[in-house]
Amino acid sequence: MDPGTLRTALKDSPGDGWLTAGVERVGDDPPSITRLFAAAGRHCGRAALPHVPGWTGDQAARALLLLALPAADLRRYIGDLYRHGDAGEKLAVLKALPLLPIGADAAPLLHDAVRTNDTRLVAAALGPYARHLDQAAWRQAVLKCVFMGIPLSVVHGLTERADDELAAMTAALRDEREAAGRRLPPDALPLLRQST
Amino acid sequence: MRIFDPHIHMTSRTTDDYERMAAAGVRAVVEPAFWLGQPRTSAGSFADYFDSLVGWEPFRAAQFGIRHHATIALNPKEANDPRCREALDLVPRYLDKDSVVAVGEIGYDAMTREEDEAFVVQLKLAVEHELPALVHTPHRDKARGVRRTLAVVAESGIAPGRVVVDHLNEVTVGAVHDSGCWMGFSIYPDTKMSPSRMVEILRTHGLERMLINSAADWGRSDPLLTRRTGEAMLAAGFGDDDVDRVLWRNPVEFFGQSGRLDLTEAATGEVSFQGSSILRGGS
Numbered sequence: 369m370d371p372g373t374l375r376t377a378l379k380d381s382p383g384d385g386w387l388t389a390g391v392e393r394v395g396d397d398p399p400s401i402t403r404l405f406a407a408a409g410r411h412c413g414r415a416a417l418p419h420v421p422g423w424t425g426d427q428a429a430r431a432l433l434l435l436a437l438p439a440a441d442l443r444r445y446i447g448d449l450y451r452h453g454d455a456g457e458k459l460a461v462l463k464a465l466p467l468l469p470i471g472a473d474a475a476p477l478l479h480d481a482v483r484t485n486d487t488r489l490v491a492a493a494l495g496p497y498a499r500h501l502d503q504a505a506w507r508q509a510v511l512k513c514v515f516m517g518i519p520l521s522v523v524h525g526l527t528e529r530a531d532d533e534l535a536a537m538t539a540a541l542r543d544e545r546e547a548a549g550r551r552l553p554p555d556a557l558p559l560l561r562q563s564t
Numbered sequence: 565m566r567i568f569d570p571h572i573h574m575t576s577r578t579t580d581d582y583e584r585m586a587a588a589g590v591r592a593v594v595e596p597a598f599w600l601g602q603p604r605t606s607a608g609s610f611a612d613y614f615d616s617l618v619g620w621e622p623f624r625a626a627q628f629g630i631r632h633h634a635t636i637a638l639n640p641k642e643a644n645d646p647r648c649r650e651a652l653d654l655v656p657r658y659l660d661k662d663s664v665v666a667v668g669e670i671g672y673d674a675m676t677r678e679e680d681e682a683f684v685v686q687l688k689l690a691v692e693h694e695l696p697a698l699v700h701t702p703h704r705d706k707a708r709g710v711r712r713t714l715a716v717v718a719e720s721g722i723a724p725g726r727v728v729v730d731h732l733n734e735v736t737v738g739a740v741h742d743s744g745c746w747m748g749f750s751i752y753p754d755t756k757m758s759p760s761r762m763v764e765i766l767r768t769h770g771l772e773r774m775l776i777n778s779a780a781d782w783g784r785s786d787p788l789l790t791r792r793t794g795e796a797m798l799a800a801g802f803g804d805d806d807v808d809r810v811l812w813r814n815p816v817e818f819f820g821q822s823g824r825l826d827l828t829e830a831a832t833g834e835v836s837f838q839g840s841s842i843l844r845g846g847s
Contacts, residue, residue: 406660410824414662452611454618454661486623 369420371435371467374428377420383411387429394436398445401433405449408433409456423463430460431467443473450477455486462492472500482509491522498524507534514541514556521555535560565807567790568592570815571698571730571748571777574621574632575613576600581780581787582628588791592631592827594819595621596669596698598639601782610638610651618661631827633819635668635698636661643682644674652682659693665822666690668698669730672709675702680716687720696726696821698748701736710736714743726821728775733757734765741769746818750779751789759789759796766797771809775818 378387390404409426417423437445446468450461462481465474478501481493493501494509501509510523511534520526538559542552567590574582574595585593595617604610617634625632636658642648658664667690672679690697699717702709710729717727729740730748733756740747749765750756757765762776780787794807819825 402657403660406657406662409662452615452657454615454663455620455623456662458619484620486620488623 369423369467371432373420374423374431377417377423378412378425378428378432381412381425381429383408383413383425383429386411387432390429391432391436394433395438398437398441401437401445401449404433405430405453405457405460408460414456426456427460427463430457431464434461434464434468439469442468442470446470446474447477450480455488459488459492462489462497463495465497466495475500479505482512485516487516487518490516491518494523496524503529503531503533507531507537510534510559511537511541514538514553514559517553519553519555520559527558530559565589565791565794565804565811566591567794567811568594568815569777569787569790570594570728570775570819571596571750571779572787573598573779573781574625575616576782577780577787579624579628582625582630585787586628586630588788590630590787590790592633592815593625594633594635594665594698594815596635596666597637598669598700598781599641603645604642605645605647607648607650607654610648611654614654614658618658618663622663633663633665633825634661635666636664637668637670637686637698638682639669640671640673640679640682640700640702644676644678649678649682652685655686656689656693659689659695662824662826664695665819665824666696666698666728667693669700670697671700671713671729672702673700675705675709675712683716684720687717687722690726691720691722694823696728696818697722699727699729699745701729701731703731706731706733707735710739714739714745717743717745725773728818730775730777731756731779734761737765737769741773746773746775746814748775748777750777751793752779753784753786753789759793762793763796763800763802766802766810767800771806771814773814773818774810775815776810 378384394401408429412429413425415425417425417428446461450458478493481489490512498506513520538556545552569590572593572595597617614636622632636655638651638655667686670683670686687697699713701713713729724744728746728748731750732740732747737747749762751759751762776790776793778787778789790811794811797807
């Protein structure tokens, strides 16, 4: 995903003018992002964007507001906006992380998200930015998806990163499920293949 | 029967309640921020509580097809504790959230000077944020508390039509009716108000500006008493449209004044990826 695609997708939104003004204002006055970030859904909508799979209007608008922040302020604001965000704002921060010039600094937000029981936040934490999760935390998060019934298609680069340890953990979950007369979701079965 | 419970503390209720509420016709709720039984001792506790009201609890409600909104405020009881006063500084930030449809619960508990201050400041926040206000009335010395509440509301400059004065009864309804504020009634198993008494009040004072809630919380209370009141109305000769007005259209009209009420069908699948840890039995 790139910022240009997100901006184009919002050109027809009723919030187009609001967003242009907001982006300009955040550049001049970074603290203004707090209220603008909260209000984005009410201006740009919360529906899925038809031409940008996986993104909603508020998420795209919020990503563009974050990109308008001076780079030096970025780390501080994403931490604060996530910490005091409602579920929609937290989700938007997580989705925006791969677009932001922050290196691995926001990895603690992923740890927070995968500790929650909100399936939307857990799923969003496993996008491209999850390369900054250490392997042990990443495996736990993938297994948590299986456990919570989150489709594994949300996990970025699953095939490349899945390892024998994840296969063994999945096999153990399968054994527990079978003992209880339950089954693994079909999309988890490929994870077992690396197990011998 | 479609039901909008305009005052219920779901944080204190179980998933069994959500299931029974959904089966009884409850499709939307407003959860006001209030005290939790156990006193809080820092503003940080309030931040986590407010986060839960705009984060986890709406997610939980959505699993059962129930739309969850919140009202945010420093409650009157804890406004008296100096350790909690800093929570007032957190309130404006949460008033900007999408699912926050009013400032509340504000008002009086013991009618102290500290409560006066918090009440006035937060009515002002309601005006600034263009939100309605949900006002709690004291359980002790209620009649005097309601008179004083109405005086403070009138003084604040907020339009009376944007204020609900809650937990009313036969003694206090008249003054609030005359003020132009909305009238809230909490139907409880023993105390406050019962379905049959509520029906009598509706007969006497009409259906306009009337809000009926269960105010169910961590005490002995019943989230289905909204439904029981609707049934009592029908048994007493009110029509289906009357019940729909009181249990659905009135709260939609009152909280709709926030411009933030979102009653898009809370489709379970939309947020839960075919079932969540709650429905599956926990992670």
